[in-house]
Amino acid sequence: MSAPVVVAAAPALRVGKAGFAIGIAIVGVIALAALFGNALIPQDPFVQDLGKRLIPPFWMEGSRPEHLLGTDQLGRDYLARLVYGARISLLIGIMTVITSGLIGITLGVLGGFFGGRIDDVVLFAITTRLSIPVVLVALAVVGLMGSGLGLVVATLGLLLWDRFAVVARATTQQVRNLDYVNAAWCAGASTPHILIKEILPNIASHLAVVATLEMALAILLEAALSFLGLGVPPPLPSWGLMIAEGKDYMFFSAWVIMIPGVALAVLVLGINLVGDGLRNLLGTERLR
Amino acid sequence: MSALLEIEDLQVTFGGTAAVRGASLRVEKGETHCLVGESGCGKSVTALAVMSLLARGGHRSAKRMSFAGTDLLSLSDRAMARIRGNRMSMIFQEPMTSLNPAFTVGSQMAEVLTRHKGASRGDALERAVALMGRVGITAPEMRLGQFPHQLSGGLRQRVMIAMALMCDPELLVADEPTTALDVTVQAQILRLLATLKRELGLSILLITHDLGIVARVADRVSVMYAGEVVERAPTAALFRAPQHPYTRGLLSCVPAPGRVRRDKPLGSIPGVVPTISPGFAGCAFRSRCAHADSTCEHEIPRRVAGAAHDYLCRLAPTLAEPLPA
Numbered sequence: 001m002s003a004p005v006v007v008a009a010a011p012a013l014r015v016g017k018a019g020f021a022i023g024i025a026i027v028g029v030i031a032l033a034a035l036f037g038n039a040l041i042p043q044d045p046f047v048q049d050l051g052k053r054l055i056p057p058f059w060m061e062g063s064r065p066e067h068l069l070g071t072d073q074l075g076r077d078y079l080a081r082l083v084y085g086a087r088i089s090l091l092i093g094i095m096t097v098i099t100s101g102l103i104g105i106t107l108g109v110l111g112g113f114f115g116g117r118i119d120d121v122v123l124f125a126i127t128t129r130l131s132i133p134v135v136l137v138a139l140a141v142v143g144l145m146g147s148g149l150g151l152v153v154a155t156l157g158l159l160l161w162d163r164f165a166v167v168a169r170a171t172t173q174q175v176r177n178l179d180y181v182n183a184a185w186c187a188g189a190s191t192p193h194i195l196i197k198e199i200l201p202n203i204a205s206h207l208a209v210v211a212t213l214e215m216a217l218a219i220l221l222e223a224a225l226s227f228l229g230l231g232v233p234p235p236l237p238s239w240g241l242m243i244a245e246g247k248d249y250m251f252f253s254a255w256v257i258m259i260p261g262v263a264l265a266v267l268v269l270g271i272n273l274v275g276d277g278l279r280n281l282l283g284t285e286r287l288r
Numbered sequence: 289m290s291a292l293l294e295i296e297d298l299q300v301t302f303g304g305t306a307a308v309r310g311a312s313l314r315v316e317k318g319e320t321h322c323l324v325g326e327s328g329c330g331k332s333v334t335a336l337a338v339m340s341l342l343a344r345g346g347h348r349s350a351k352r353m354s355f356a357g358t359d360l361l362s363l364s365d366r367a368m369a370r371i372r373g374n375r376m377s378m379i380f381q382e383p384m385t386s387l388n389p390a391f392t393v394g395s396q397m398a399e400v401l402t403r404h405k406g407a408s409r410g411d412a413l414e415r416a417v418a419l420m421g422r423v424g425i426t427a428p429e430m431r432l433g434q435f436p437h438q439l440s441g442g443l444r445q446r447v448m449i450a451m452a453l454m455c456d457p458e459l460l461v462a463d464e465p466t467t468a469l470d471v472t473v474q475a476q477i478l479r480l481l482a483t484l485k486r487e488l489g490l491s492i493l494l495i496t497h498d499l500g501i502v503a504r505v506a507d508r509v510s511v512m513y514a515g516e517v518v519e520r521a522p523t524a525a526l527f528r529a530p531q532h533p534y535t536r537g538l539l540s541c542v543p544a545p546g547r548v549r550r551d552k553p554l555g556s557i558p559g560v561v562p563t564i565s566p567g568f569a570g571c572a573f574r575s576r577c578a579h580a581d582s583t584c585e586h587e588i589p590r591r592v593a594g595a596a597h598d599y600l601c602r603l604a605p606t607l608a609e610p611l612p613a
Contacts, residue, residue: 115344178385179380179382179385179386180385180386180387180388180389182341182380182386183378183380183386183387183448184388185339185341185372186339186341186372186373186377186378187372187373187377187400187403187451187452188369188370188371188372188373188400188403188404189369189373189403190369193403197388197390197391197399198388201388201390201391202388202389202390204390
């Protein structure tokens with residue numbers, strides 16, 4: 001994951017408008033579930049009931065109507081935990097993208113725009129960052145400082161800005177010399193104005209695509225860290241943690257890990273579809 | 289008339305190459321001044337040097353450079369930014385790419401006025417509508433909310449002109465404003481510039497390589513070659529009695545109906561503009577000139593050929609003569 005990835009060079013997955021719509025639908029449904037799901041589901045994601053352990057979901061024998069997706073090994077309602085986990089995943093994805101986006105876009109735009117010494121510093125920072133393995137650092141930080149939602153976001157945010165920086169820098173260099181930027185200089189615009197109103201809006205479509213990729217990546221990384229017991233601390237229901245907690249039962253009750261696993265895969269797929277759709281929608285026209 | 293823009297001995301270098309070498313220019317109030325020459329002879333660089341917007345690595349120096357009594361050489365960056373787009377604005381060759389694709393035409397136009405004059409957005413939009421009507425855009429209220437990609441090239445150039453006029457500038461620098469447009473639109477834009485000049489008392493510094501445009505709109509002409517102004521004259525005098533061999537060459541390149549014969553090749557000047565490194569002496573045109581001899585390698589005198597008409601050549605002025613057919 002530490003290889004420099006240039007987004008525009010990746011072969012465009014031709015998913016078309018349908019893919020974009022499906023992606024938006026997936027992300028939209030999961031986001032709505034995350035926002036309002038726990039208000040609608042009567043079960044509490046934290047209440048344990050050891051008498052009702054590992055009740056199977058509705059499509060299997062022995063299911064109960066009050067637990068649509070069954071219960072986990074401590075008798076907690078699985079649907080409630082899944083929906084609460086969506087909240088955690090999306091929160092981590094969004095917060096990470098905001099943090100890393102701020103860092104990466106600032107560095108990239110400044111380096112690409114001013115060039116020279118500033119660009120040297122930015123390039124050095126990017127290469128340094130790329131030489132650091134993300135998972136290893138995340139493990140070390142969480143291992144040293146203990147786990148927690150804020151810490152996971154901070155760690156991922158401080159580590160995942162490299163693609164933002166690379167893409168922002170390259171596109172800024174392209175846009176910087178375009179006619180409308182020159183025209184803005186000629187109209188007496190100040191440097192901050194040029195950066196904020198001429199450069200940023202015109203590289204935003206590229207950055208939006210990067211943001212979707214990074215968001216999917218952050219969600220997967222959080223799941224991985226949680227699976228290793230280094231992400232969100234229990235009893236918070238993160239999808240990765242749910243898989244980790246269910247792994248002991250996977251041979252007898254495979255649905256315990258299948259449900260959060262499928263949810264994770266679908267969310268990441270949805271985000272990636274949105275990213276592809278954005279690229280198809282905005283990518284070709286804007287940079288002229 | 290007093291000079292609005294006065295440049296004396298402007299030098300611009302990019303690393304080891306001299307882009308402008310001692311160009312002097314005077315743009316009077318209310319006149320259209322054409323800067324003519326082929327590609328690479330320093331026309332655009334001269335304009336950018338006036339605006340203090342040379343590309344990275346460009347260095348400018350001059351004996352004098354004043355704009356309406358203000359010394360441009362001693363201005364701070366911030367003071368210069370206050371003049372740009374306000375008292376001195378510029379339009380470009382490529383209207384298709386000169387507008388920011390991310391904002392509507394109206395907000396881009398309004399921005400110029402709010403920036404320089406502190407006008408409210410409403411007032412600025414009102415002025416934008418008025419100016420768009422002024423430059424011949426139909427249904428300006430509708431155009432206001434449109435994005436640049438919804439407009440045609442001619443329309444975009446009109447928007448650029450209207451935008452340049454937002455703050456009532458004294459000087460409009462137009463860098464080949466019609467080159468990218470088709471001929472009919474070209475004529476409209478030139479007519480528009482001429483009208484604006486007359487009615488607003490605007491001075492226009494028009495950069496072009498098209499002598500047809502010069503003949504139509506210019507009051508005075510400066511011919512540039514390899515970073516030097518080789519001939520300066522009122523338009524009529526230049527066309528009647530061109531003095532510098534380069535000017536004559538340029539004029540002979542213009543095909544005119546009735547003068548061009550099918551069996552004869554069109555006029556051309558052999559060779560290209562040489563790259564001038566520092567320390568170059570003598571006439572830069574000598575490698576392409578039919579009249580060149582050894583004296584051309586030395587300092588060339590500036591000769592006077594008539595009222596406000598001078599040129600840079602060792603040859604003595606010739607009186608008006610018909611152009612070679």
